[in-house]
Amino acid sequence: MTPALEALVAATETALADPSLTNDRDRAEAISPAMAALLDDPIPIPNEARQSLDGLAVGNLLYADPTARFHLLAVVFPEGTSSGVHHHGCWGVIGYLNGSDEETRYRAVRDDGDRAELEEVSRHRWTKGDITYLIPPHDGWHRVKSAGPGDGVSVHVLCRTPLEHPHRFWDRSSGAVLPYPFVEAAPGRFRAEVTGLS
């Protein structure tokens, strides 16, 4: 843990415990200044957390709340890789550290849990210093594509634990929505893997 990460954890704990913050967006905005400070810090995260998993996208665990309310990941997308379209079922705060991320957001015209119809609502290219939120159900669908230069590295504060974070994948060709759980591919290193894709 770097001092900037410790401050981000403390800010998240404070936001989650603050009774005056009554919704996920207000809590995300309360966490955001500590994320901004981390992104501006000369040593924001340990260097080893910037590593891909032998060239594959990975989420390197930076911190897990002992009461399972949230966790921090350094998400590494090698240049040119994409996440596919997916949904986060609970809140998140994302800050961009390296490279860039072409993020497409979608609106669910219909979402039955295992089938969905989505339409694109926005497209942004995020770079170092930018912060975005995941606020489901409406702001939960997106796709990220690492547009370089270099690996895309972003810090995610995400609800629950990696293994309990609700994550679903949209198969654009069939409209099917499939589980997309984080799987611990190596100690403290998580990959989202689609289950049931035909």
Ligand SMILES: [Fe+2]
């Ligand atoms: Fe995502």
